[in-house]
Amino acid sequence: MQKELTCEQVGAIITFYIEGKLSETLQKAVKHHLDICPECSAKFDAIMNMLKRGVQDKISENSDNEAQKKIKNKQYAEFKANLSAYIDNELDDRENIRIKKITISNPMARKDLEEMYAFKKLLHNSFDKTRTDLRYDFSKNVLNQMHHANATKFEISFKKLAIAYIIMLAAIIAGAIHLWLSYF
Numbered sequence: 433m434q435k436e437l438t439c440e441q442v443g444a445i446i447t448f449y450i451e452g453k454l455s456e457t458l459q460k461a462v463k464h465h466l467d468i469c470p471e472c473s474a475k476f477d478a479i480m481n482m483l484k485r486g487v488q489d490k491i492s493e494n495s496d497n498e499a500q501k502k503i504k505n506k507q508y509a510e511f512k513a514n515l516s517a518y519i520d521n522e523l524d525d526r527e528n529i530r531i532k533k534i535t536i537s538n539p540m541a542r543k544d545l546e547e548m549y550a551f552k553k554l555l556h557n558s559f560d561k562t563r564t565d566l567r568y569d570f571s572k573n574v575l576n577q578m579h580h581a582n583a584t585k586f587e588i589s590f591k592k593l594a595i596a597y598i599i600m601l602a603a604i605i606a607g608a609i610h611l612w613l614s615y616f
């Protein structure tokens with residue numbers, strides 16, 4: 433695969449890149465793109481920072497022992513557990529209001545919600561564009577392959593025809609010579 437990746441393709445597979453789940457070639461292609469594209473490199477840094485902060489939040493949660501913090505953490509845990517359902521509008525009214533209240537009172541939850549929205553939008557956009565790009569590449573490949581197959585087929589049938597023609601010509605000449613010889 434010699435082709436360079438587009439920003440949209442990198443955006444769509446960046447999480448797999450971070451987790452090291454891509455093939456060696458793709459992993460290298462993404463790294464190369466991040467080296468030369470400031471936009472994608474900034475996105476990559478943002479995701480890495482988000483992940484790092486997530487780990488730090490967990491560490492500080494674990495080392496906290498105050499009762500008040502415990503209640504807040506419990507609220508926060510409830511918020512985290514319901515976050516994706518909340519974004520996808522899958523909660524009932526009572527739960528919806530509860531999550532909204534936690535979001536208002538807890539800055540950490542508010543930030544999570546904003547990031548989740550931003551991240552979802554980013555992923556959605558990249559995915560849509562990548563899907564179009566891939567579909568385009570795929571049909572182009574298929575067309576190329578079809579073209580190649582047709583060209584090969586044509587070549588083969590042309591060769592066969594030429595050989596048959598030569599044999600026929602040889603037979604006619606041989607017949608003519610035979611006929612000409614039989615006159616003498």
Ligand SMILES: [Zn+2]
Binds near residue numbers: 438440469
């Ligand atoms: Zn880029």
